[in-house]
Amino acid sequence: MLIQLIYVSSAVRLLSEKELLELLAQAREINRKSNVTGMLLYGEGNFLQVLEGEAEDVDAIYAAIRKDSRHHHLYLIVREPIAARNFSEWSMGFHRMSTEELHEPGYAKLWEAGLDGRRASAAPAIAIELLREFASR
């Protein structure tokens, strides 16, 4: 069964460019082996990530992600079956949101909602929209 899982979290401290690239390289290698795809957004110390793939693969990777000491305050927004992948082109797409982007009127609202776990759970479409917006850049 193909599923999609989306969560938000906060980095324990601001990550350097090098640390982010290392994290991504590691994630992409594992995801490729498990045929897991997705997108990761990072902005001002917060993460919003979607993972998609076979349920057992996604759940195993999310279990590892949850134990990762580089971030905390994980909040699961969505875990549900999907008919087809939305991010099939990326083992893990990535976009670091600039301060300007975070404060653009349109995105500011989305990002805020995307990172407020409870609000995002009530409106997961907003989180998906934000992830897709930056995946297509």
Ligand SMILES: Cc1cc2nc3c(=O)[nH]c(=O)nc-3n(C[C@H](O)[C@H](O)[C@H](O)COP(=O)(O)O)c2cc1C
């Ligand atoms: C924000 C964030 C996103 C991550 N995304 C992924 C990912 O998509 N795939 C992945 O395999 N690991 C990802 N990781 C790394 C995992 O947490 C973990 O370090 C990695 O899967 C290796 O796990 P292991 O040490 O238990 O083998 C991510 C870590 C963080 C902090």
